[in-house]
Amino acid sequence: MPTMPQLKTSADLRVHNQTRLLRAVHGADEPLTRAGAARLLGIGRNTAAALVGELEAAGLLHEVPAETTGRGRPTTLLLAHPGGPVAFAADIREDSWTLARIELGGRLTELETGEHDRTPAVFGEIHRATRRHATDRLAALGIAISGPIRDGRRLHISHLGWDEVDLGEHIGAGWPPTVVDNDARLAGLAEARRGALRGIGTALHFHIDFDIGGTLLLGGDAQRGAHHIAGEFGHMPLTGSGLRCMCGVQGCWSLDVGTNALVRRFGKEPGYGAGRELGREILARAEDGDAEAGRAVDDNATALGRGLGALANALDPxxxxxxxxxxELIRLRRGLIEQACADGLMGFRRAEPPRILAGTVGEIGPLRGAAEIAYDAILNPEWLRLRL
Ligand SMILES: [Zn+2]
Structure with a gap:
């Protein structure tokens, strides 16, 4: 989220408020009226009308009459300008990718999906797909990818054998302005901006796949840390495992929660992205009443809850x-997760445990989050000054 700029002149203030207005239109869960936007931003109706007029003239917003209900004064709806900027978002998974277009306001259209060969050559495929679909409205591209990205540039994906992949060698000339971030963090950002965490000041999000990725969300933004690699909650010894993790640490939480943990319970060596099918099968067997699969899911849910309790003690979400x-774990074992979380909470916290919710954005969370960071890159005063 943009930090408060130094506002030196009335022109600075105008661009600052226009940025806030565009961000409000983009972030609203249903189209804002001009009167509603004025209330939200704490500005007068006349000021709002002037700001909207300038944004419409610049081809950034489109104003249409709103249906009037009751006796209120007639107002207008603020929509994306049909010729205005759009962002693309790409989600790169371990063997496939998706590219989508996202309008201001959040309307998402999937453009193309493809397979890839599990090497960084996938960035070339994303580039070619972007060129196939781009128009001159394309203003920014956001990319979601698994694995930590040190300093926003050097990518590690252990299960694909990618070590210190330099994004600068794969993304550069001929690309639109491009931002890349970790998929679990982006899934959390999507929940904070457009899902179950909307409007919540302090929250945590965890994406559980082979292991656990997550993010701390403060005021609707995902925390990145000093080197852009914060949020590796799965690599904390929260559940006391005696095993050594692929990351080099002993006893990581991820050894006890996620598909790798389920697979290991059935004697299969996890790692390198294998075992997703078996993981799904174990869940299905547990649901059908298979005792051994059920115990594996119980252990997974209990370890999840214990870790959540420990993290809640530290971060107070x-x-x-x-x-x-x-x-799936919430659907099958909510009671166990909540009990284990409560057991891990310090006594004085137990009367008000954090709510544990299934995310509502769904599988497109990383794609939605990637669109959000693309819009963050353009909905700021520096970009807007160039467009007005
Ligand atoms: Zn680890």
Whole structure:
């Protein structure tokens, strides 16, 4: 989210308020009226009318009459300008990718999907697909990818054998302005901006797949840390496992929660992205009443809850959302997760435990989050000054 700029002149203030207005239109869960936007931003109706007029003239917003209800004064709806900027978002998974177009306001249209060969050559495919679909309205591209990205540039994906992949060698000339971030963090950002965590000040989100990725969300933004690699909650020894993790740490939480943990319970060596089918099968067997599969899911849910309790002691979230396998664990074992979380909370906290919720954005969370960081890159005063 943009930090408060130094506002030196009335022109600065105008651009600052126009940025806030565009961000409000983009972030609203249903189209804003001009009167509603004025209330939200704490500005007068006349000021709002002037700001909207300038944004319409610049081809950034489109104003249409709103249906009048009751006796209120007639107002207008603020919509994306049909010729205005759009963002693309790409989600790169371990063997496939998706590219989508997202309008101001959040309308998402999937453009193309493809397979890839599990090497960084996938960035070339994303580039070619972007060129196939781009028009001159394309203003920014956001990319979601699994694995930590040190300093926003050097990518590690252990299960694909990618070590220190330099994004600068793969993304550059001929690309639109491009921002890349971790998929679990982006899934959390999507929940904070457009899902179950909307309006919540302090929250945690965890995406559970082979292991656990997550993010701390403060005021609708995902925390990145000093080197852009914060949020590796799965690599904390929260559940006391004696095993050594692929990351080099002993006893990581991810060893006890997620598909890798389920697979290991059935004697299969996890790692390198294998075992998703078996993981799904174990969940299905547990649901059908198979005792051994049921115990594996119980252990997974209990370890999840214990870790959530420990993290709640440290970070005091109002709510915690889960995506990926976490949604299934909530569906099958909510009681166990909540009990284990409560057991892990310090006594004085137990009367008000954090709410544990399934995310509502769903599987497109990383794609939605990638669109949000693309819009963050353009909905700021520096970009707007060039467009007005
Ligand atoms: Zn680890």
């Amino acid at each position: 109002e709510a915690i959302t889960l995506s990926g396998l976490g949604v």
